Amino acid sequence: MLPDRNVHLDDFLQELCDVPGVSGQEGGVRDFLARTMTQFGIVQNVGGSLVVHLEPRCSGPTVVVAAHMDTVGLIVKAVMDGLVYIEPSGGIDPRLLPGKIVTVRTRGGEGVRCIVDYGPFHLLSEDDRKKAFGWGDMRLRPLGKVDAIAVGDPVTIGSPLIMEGGWLVSTALDDRLGCWFVARLMAEAAKAAKTDPTPRNLNLVGVFTVEEELGTRGAERVVPFLIKEFDPALFIALDVTSATIGAMSVKKEEHSPVGTDGPVISWRDAGAVYDERAVRVAIDATSSHVIPHYTRVAGKGATDGLKFGQVAGGRRTLSLSVPSLGIHGPAMAVKREAAENTYRLAGDLLATPWIRQLLGRS
Secondary structure, eight states: OOOOTTSOSOHHHHHHHHSOOBTTOOHHHHHHHHHHHTTTSEEEEETTEEEEEOSSOOSSOEEEEEEEOOBOEEEEEEEETTEEEEEEESOOOGGGOTTOEEEEEOTTSOEEEEEEEOOOGGGSOHHHHHSOOOGGGOEEEESSOGGGOOTTOEEEESOSOEEETTEEEOTTHHHHHHHHHHHHHHHHHHHHHHHOOSOOOOEEEEEEESOGGGTSHHHHHHHHHHHHHHOOSEEEEEEEEEOOTTOTTOOGGGSOOOOSSSOEEEEEETTEEOOHHHHHHHHHHHHHTTOOOEEEEOSSOOOTHHHHHHHTTSOEEEEEEEEEBSTTSTTOEEEHHHHHHHHHHHHHHTSTTHHHHHTTOO
């Protein structure tokens, strides 16, 4: 059951983060979201992504809110002599994994835990200790049935969601947190449609995409359908990004300063230039509602907003992200306050008068 908007993050997010869904193999999380969202609207599977909308539609404009359901992880490429060899699914730093526990998700539904083995540090030569290592240097040592593991099985990294000391910790927060936002916004819209006698002036469409971590492939497939079926006036991509203030190995002169307390509003990222009007309205909304925020120009990294902007033929696109520490790692962390502030901003932007400003209406 989804909570009311004023309730903090809850068991629904815990369940959402616990469902496996490595990029390219999102079936489990797609089924979970489909079951959840059917109580709020019409759910369609479009090229693996889920599209949710309310009926009947009103005569007003359509806004799409989107998040990706896939997470970074690994995939089994070989099983030999009791060892499992792997490749990444999405952008993962291989230096973060040696010595960690990961879980192979087998076709039979078993979760086989494994140790990421790189060899004993104290037996390595001085040169080997200093050299960079990659995926070819690592293998998994299964703690359970190695015979159950097959080529193509996905491998999840990190632990179940931890909520402690004002922080949320899980690899899956990218982007199950965005999925939580989309689900909650659609639930609110459905509730309002049933209880508020005032005619709706906005069609809200929720989208949960696949394969974002493999190059925003799911968004590329679903956008033509959205244009044909809904003719949206605005796309809002909800995602997670990197905090840079105080981050190790980050040269502050090369990145926009991003802290950990509130939403990140992007001007541009790798390949995407977001709508100037939408960005400025989002910034004004944070000031009006006293929401801490950061603005960003990034030369690396991208969201589904990239494909929304490219394929949608110039329609307005906005990117709102939650800042995180250790993104794509086994202990990725987000401040609860930042998550709640980002969700609050997204909800505020869909309400009058901000939505009128976003869409260029008086």
